[in-house]
Amino acid sequence: MISVPMKEFFDPILLSLKVSLIASILVFIVAVLIARFMSRASFRGKTLLETLFMLPLVLPPTVVGFILLVIFGRKSWVGRSIEWLFGQPLVFTWYAAVIASVIVSFPLIYQTVKVGFQSIDRAIEDAGRSYGANEWQVFRWITLPLAFPSLISGFILGFARGLGEFGATLMLAGNIPGKTQTLPTAIYLAVDSGNNVLAWLWSICIILISFLMLMVANRKITNL
Template sequence: MLEPILLSLKVALAAVVVDFLVGLGIARTMARKEFPGKNAVESLIILPMVLPPTVLGYGLLILLGKRGPVGNFLLETFDFQLIFTWWAAVIASAVVSFPLMYQSAKAAFAGVDVTLEQAARTLGAREMRIFLTVTLPLAWPGILAGLVLCFARALGEFGATLMVAGNIPGKTQTIPLAIYFAVESGDTDGARNLVLVITLLSFATVFWLNWWSRNKLQAWKKGGACNAESQHP
């Protein structure tokens, strides 16, 4: 029972890292820049949230499979088969949960006052320094909220993961897959235990997020960052 839990955590964490690295730049660009076709691009980014996971799984299979452009390239160049590995599960989870990270981060970036970035510019800062010292810290609460939601969604990913990573115990069998196949094979006790575990995990994640955004976030917005509790004059 421990194996699917650890694997699920590992896959979800890796998916969050992927979403963070990819999502940050995209969200920042979309929050600030206007360009023709922006609406279409944005719809594409959000699409994984509304499409059935099986459709995403099918798409990923076409892309990453042995004969797909990415899968074939990896196989020929590095002799690496992506499909039916835990990396495939990471990619499936990352794709499915990406819109959650994107939307939170984009809203967070859009909420950062442009004048603050301009002020930093007049103070001689380069764009990278402005991003790291002004934009990112101010958008951080929203980004973190996005990452946490992302993690929760990745933890529960089933359809796309099954299609691209399969159900290999100890290798790609995450909690949701283990539950499904436990029920299939009549192992109701095993299924029940895993259901309890993932429900608790997800509840704790969302509960913490709610608690944190109520307390820390509010205090943070009102006063200073770290010592928001310190007394007002």
């Protein structure tokens, strides 16, 4: 067994939790707004747009990571603009890991939340409007509570997907210990270096975290 200092052991765990939490919150807000609009809207090109939304779900993560690297790399105007604004490139930072997690987890959250919105009887929302409620009030007090199980499921799935993200993160954020090394990349490095015990410990951690989140989500949905 190869010993590892406690800080080096917990660094990937804490970073993964931070990246997944931030990414899940960001993508959840965006996915809810877009899913709400798309569940009610009808326009030319809707199918094409939704196909684009779901594309990261079926593409190899390395392809997604490569595209993100081209978009945010130092040779693109986006990458140069970010570096000019913040004084450092985005690539190979933990912020890049957040972006990778946002992109790969969006399809899961979006599709789950959209199904929840589509399952709501529009007559209930129309009843709220008939009593004088504006669109925000209908959304806040009728739509969101009725879609709550789907919202919870979408958030948990997005968090779990971000927690397990490997390919796109490795391409865009790299695998720098103590800086951009998340649990999946840490496990990969441990296996590659022959430290199977450490790989098992990290694997157990990510399994336990995912299991506990799913169990809490299932309990909350069951009690509704």
